[in-house]
Amino acid sequence: MEQDIRKALGHSNPDTVVSSAFKLRITQRDLSTLRDHSWLNDEVINFYMNLLMTRSEQEGHCKVYAFSTFFFNKLCSGGHQAVRRWTKAVDLFEKDIVLVPLHLGVHWSLAVIDFRVKTVNYYDSMGQRKDDICRRLLHYLKEEFKIKKNKDLEVSKWTVASAKSTEIPQQNNGSDCGVFACKYADYIARGWPLTFTQRHMPYFRKRMMWEVVNQKLL
Numbered sequence: 001m002e003q004d005i006r007k008a009l010g011h012s013n014p015d016t017v018v019s020s021a022f023k024l025r026i027t028q029r030d031l032s033t034l035r036d037h038s039w040l041n042d043e044v045i046n047f048y049m050n051l052l053m054t055r056s057e058q059e060g061h062c063k064v065y066a067f068s069t070f071f072f073n074k075l076c077s078g079g080h081q082a083v084r085r086w087t088k089a090v091d092l093f094e095k096d097i098v099l100v101p102l103h104l105g106v107h108w109s110l111a112v113i114d115f116r117v118k119t120v121n122y123y124d125s126m127g128q129r130k131d132d133i134c135r136r137l138l139h140y141l142k143e144e145f146k147i148k149k150n151k152d153l154e155v156s157k158w159t160v161a162s163a164k165s166t167e168i169p170q171q172n173n174g175s176d177c178g179v180f181a182c183k184y185a186d187y188i189a190r191g192w193p194l195t196f197t198q199r200h201m202p203y204f205r206k207r208m209m210w211e212v213v214n215q216k217l218l
Contacts (some may be wrong), residue, residue, distance in 0.1 A: 001210045008213045009035075021215050022050040034209045035177075037203055040108065040178025042069045045101050048182050048208060051217050052099065060095050062116075063094035064189045069101045072111075076136070080143040092144060099185045100137060104130075108178040111137055112188055116159045125180035128166030134160035172198045179204050186217075 006017040014029040030043040049066035056064035066088070075083050090100055098113040109124040111133055120134040120141075138158055145153035171180055179201055187194050196204070211217050 001007055001206065002214055005196070005206060005209045008209065010075045019213050019215060024045065024050065026212055029184040031209060032203045033213075035153055036205060037175045039106075040182070042103070044208075045069050045108070045178060045182060046211065047212055048100060048187065049099060051211060051215070052185055056189060057216050062092065062189065062191065064097055064099065065092060066099040066185070068103070070101050071101055071190075072102050072133070072137075080140060080147075083140075083146070086128060087144065087148075091139070091148060093148065097189065099189070101181055101185070102133065108181040110181040110184045112185075113137060113141065117119070120160045122162040122185045123168055124162065124165075125177050125184075126170065127170060129162035131160055131162050134162070140166050149197060151154070163175065168194050169198070171201075176201045179208070182208065 008031055009028060011018070011028045011137045012028065014032070015100040016027050016028045018028055018031055022046050026047055030041055033039060033041045033044055038187055046068055053064055053066050055061055071083060071086060076177075091114075093115065094118055096114070098115075100111040100113070102109045102111060107126065109122065109128070109130070109171075112119070112121050112123065113170065120138050121171045122134050124130065138155055138160055142155055145151065168184070171177060171179065176198070183196055183204055184194060187196070207218060
């Protein structure tokens with residue numbers, strides 16, 4: 001692992017492409033955001049979300065779809081019409097869970113739509129509660145369902161909630177929110193309890209570097 005990481009970070013030109021897949025290109029500069037105490041950028045998080053989707057296609061994994069980090073802000077600014085084409089080639093309602101990475105100013109968090117139990121939940125490593133985001137996403141689902149299925153989604157059967165800070169791992173610094181958001185997504189997609197802590201972050205950063213460079217999850 002260490003050798004692959006050193007090689008990827010060793011290029012003298014920060015614009016050198018160190019990984020390319022999913023119509024995305026990761027440069028050395030992008031990968032460097034996974035160094036300790038750095039803020040992750042959109043490119044790294046979107047690449048990682050695509051790795052989660054790829055893994056979900058394997059037998060035995062729940063069916064996962066992940067939106068781009070740009071999706072929610074686009075939805076907020078333009079409504080369903082602004083993002084209608086984003087699901088042209090996918091039927092969200094055939095998935096088990098949908099991951100929505102969120103960039104709220106200078107903070108990363110995650111929303112998860114779970115069709116199996118009809119919930120929209122918000123996960124924040126700094127303990128913020130954003131039920132309004134969950135409600136907006138549920139409203140988006142209602143509009144999407146009407147267009148795709150020509151039926152009304154029974155929103156009364158759905159629950160929206162923000163995870164409490166006492167229920168999920170929390171960060172102890174100002175830079176690891178992106179890693180926490182990615183690992184929330186990873187563990188939830190695996191069906192694992194969220195048992196990691198702040199002390200796992202240095203290892204997770206190195207592991208994610210390797211995964212992005214090698215284009216597969218460990």
